[in-house]
Amino acid sequence: MGDMRKIVLIDDNTDFLFTMSTFLSRNGFQTFTAEDGQEGLAVIEKEHPDLVLLDVMMETLYSGFEVCRKMRTEPALKDIPIIGISGMGDELGVKFDKERDGEYFSPDHFFEKPVDREKLLEKIGELLKK
Amino acid sequence: MIAQGKEKGKTQVSRKTTDGGTPVEESSSENGSFLTDLGYRAVLDLLPCYVSIQDAALRILFTNSQFEKDFGPGVGRICHEVYKKTAEKCPLCPVQRSFSDQKPHLSEETVRLSSGEWADLAVYSAPITDIFGNVRAVIEMSGNITKLKENHKELAFLGQSVAVVSHDIKNILEGLQGGAYVVDEGIKDDDMKLAGKGWNVVKRNIADITAITQNILYASKKRFSKYQEIYLEDLIDDVVNLFEKKAEDMSVNLEVKTNPALPGVRVDPPGIRRMLNNVLLNALEACKADKENRFHKVTVRTDFYDKRHFMIEVEDNGTGMDDATREKIFKGFYSTKGDAGTGLGLHVVDKVVMGHGGRVEILTMPSKGTTFRVILPMR
Numbered sequence: 315m316g317d318m319r320k321i322v323l324i325d326d327n328t329d330f331l332f333t334m335s336t337f338l339s340r341n342g343f344q345t346f347t348a349e350d351g352q353e354g355l356a357v358i359e360k361e362h363p364d365l366v367l368l369d370v371m372m373e374t375l376y377s378g379f380e381v382c383r384k385m386r387t388e389p390a391l392k393d394i395p396i397i398g399i400s401g402m403g404d405e406l407g408v409k410f411d412k413e414r415d416g417e418y419f420s421p422d423h424f425f426e427k428p429v430d431r432e433k434l435l436e437k438i439g440e441l442l443k444k
Numbered sequence: 445m446i447a448q449g450k451e452k453g454k455t456q457v458s459r460k461t462t463d464g465g466t467p468v469e470e471s472s473s474e475n476g477s478f479l480t481d482l483g484y485r486a487v488l489d490l491l492p493c494y495v496s497i498q499d500a501a502l503r504i505l506f507t508n509s510q511f512e513k514d515f516g517p518g519v520g521r522i523c524h525e526v527y528k529k530t531a532e533k534c535p536l537c538p539v540q541r542s543f544s545d546q547k548p549h550l551s552e553e554t555v556r557l558s559s560g561e562w563a564d565l566a567v568y569s570a571p572i573t574d575i576f577g578n579v580r581a582v583i584e585m586s587g588n589i590t591k592l593k594e595n596h597k598e599l600a601f602l603g604q605s606v607a608v609v610s611h612d613i614k615n616i617l618e619g620l621q622g623g624a625y626v627v628d629e630g631i632k633d634d635d636m637k638l639a640g641k642g643w644n645v646v647k648r649n650i651a652d653i654t655a656i657t658q659n660i661l662y663a664s665k666k667r668f669s670k671y672q673e674i675y676l677e678d679l680i681d682d683v684v685n686l687f688e689k690k691a692e693d694m695s696v697n698l699e700v701k702t703n704p705a706l707p708g709v710r711v712d713p714p715g716i717r718r719m720l721n722n723v724l725l726n727a728l729e730a731c732k733a734d735k736e737n738r739f740h741k742v743t744v745r746t747d748f749y750d751k752r753h754f755m756i757e758v759e760d761n762g763t764g765m766d767d768a769t770r771e772k773i774f775k776g777f778y779s780t781k782g783d784a785g786t787g788l789g790l791h792v793v794d795k796v797v798m799g800h801g802g803r804v805e806i807l808t809m810p811s812k813g814t815t816f817r818v819i820l821p822m823r
Contacts (some may be wrong), residue, residue, distance in 0.1 A: 329619050330622060332641065333626050333645060333745075427618035
């Protein structure tokens, strides 16, 4: 397990955590899951993962936006790539805009649910090469 | 009589009205001669809208028959007292505005008819000036736009429905896709335990999309309720049985306490079932969202409320709500569940309760829990 790349998944939807962590672990990653932002940050600080998969719209103490902001302002965590995920799309006006939201919420990439698994793997590979 | 002045929108009193308001000038017009015979009063009475003339103190000097039919006698009384049954003036009173700037005005007002019903009116006002240009009175004409407003609300609702449903369906597709993947992997590895876990995810998402579809149908269709006499206990047991597994998965203790003395009640069973589904789901979600490490329970209760009403209560010891949230939850599509909720469920609850002529009471406190009480009339 030592040389496996680590991914932390944070989402308040436990079904998503289970299915996505199954998918990622079967594609060679070591996964850690958290159901809210606060717990997620603790896991990130402990495991120092290679990448974080983060639900944006969690109604928990720390939302995805908050986790992202805290990671970006913490020197030890700021370079960990983040992929933001949400089911909220254009319809409700919640769409990540790197120019507009960059300072506050700056994931390296953004996927909408349902997540295209192949594209996700491609993007993870790309971000981990950097 | 009242004749149209040269300036657009202004009405001029050219000479004293005779009884019946026979206009002398128009009597010379051949095309309009039948109007002469009919008289202005009769023409105004034919209008399917409310016409009144008011003085600067908003005292009504004249009303047409449609006005009297829906609001009762108005002459001599104050406009807002007749229209709104209140001593307070309307904040954007078009009559006062016409008095002050001598121009026509338009406003929308919600008024109360003599029958007790509420109605939305589009109110137009125009000044009536004397030969010196002084405003002597204001004529007000109001059209009932209640139906139009309802259609407008339904259209807005439809627009929102499309947005929230699309969002919900995306989440469900994610669940179905993820669950199916896990089932496939389980079968591939001959790991039935894994396949079973994946299958549970698929089933949960099928249940979710079923609930959403039923809510959409309930919320968007004008359905006719079919009232029948039932024993609430049976209906409640049916609904609660559906949630037992879900409650167990969420580590929530679900219990039912019904008053056996409650007689059969006349309700629309599919409506009450849908309503209870939504309230129960909210209670379970509130327990799930509560991160305090405590024993969570949801209790469904039925009892008498008073001599003429019975109640169905769903009590949880989940997150509870603050006052601001409690105020907002029935305003279309407000959800406390972020990505997981649409607010459609409570819209349906509201629709069912209103349809039964009942009401909802919410007793809640942050971190303590919520009691959702539906009070319905005995029929």
